[in-house]
Amino acid sequence: MLPTAKRIPRGQGLAPALLQRAATLELDWDLRQKSRFPATDSAGRELGVFLPRGTLLRGGDVLVAEDGSLIRVLAAPQPVLRISCCPSHATPLDLARAAYHLGNRHVPVELQADHLKIEPDHVLADMLRAMHLIVQEQNLPFEPEGGAYATEHGGAAHPAHAHAHGEHPGPAQEHRHA
Structure with a gap:
């Protein structure tokens, strides 16, 4: 069993070519809420997922196995x-x-x-x-919202804002998203 204990939210910072070559792991919502479970990736490898308690896996997240290989998480239908x-x-x-x-x-x-x-x-x-x-x-596939106090948005990826949350542009300022 290949231990997997690191999560990269939405594969941030990884080259698209690496993500395309990564094995996949299709999981339903119930399993993506667990922090420890066995699984089999698309390459047929037996994985042991060991994440910090309370970690939620989202479709698009990437797991890093102990051997350095990448596994892209897919939200299963x-x-x-x-x-x-x-x-x-x-x-x-x-x-x-x-x-x-x-x-x-x-x-x-x-x-x-x-x-x-x-x-x-x-x-x-x-x-x-x-x-x-x-x-x-x-x-x-099911990607429920993470809640108001979640550190990441559920569902679709949220683009970076040109302003900090809680700061609202004044009448003379333009409100733009990056």
Whole structure:
């Protein structure tokens, strides 16, 4: 078993060519929340993942094995509920309202511009349908938000800002993202 104890968030600083050549490890959300587990990468190697407690693996993260080899983590497709607005009865505000209610129940939620994703739950599905939202059972990668106090954003990569968070440009200043 090849020990793997280092994580590079989203492969930051690694050359794209290295990332393309790296073996992959496809994991569902439940397993990506664990800090110690055995796994088999795309090259057929048996890995022992030993990360600091509380570490979450995200799709795009890179693990570094004891021998120096790289393993790119992929978010595996898994059963999810995809929640979107009904074009006849709902508005984007209804989707925001659904995100609020799910968060109030501490449900892991993946936020996208036009839909939400959660793990399957028939009670929540009924609640969401009652809110005039479309709820579809699908098999998709799941990247829930990390929460307001997480050190990294969940879901899609977040670009660097031209300003520090908490600082807002004044009326004469331009607000630009890098």
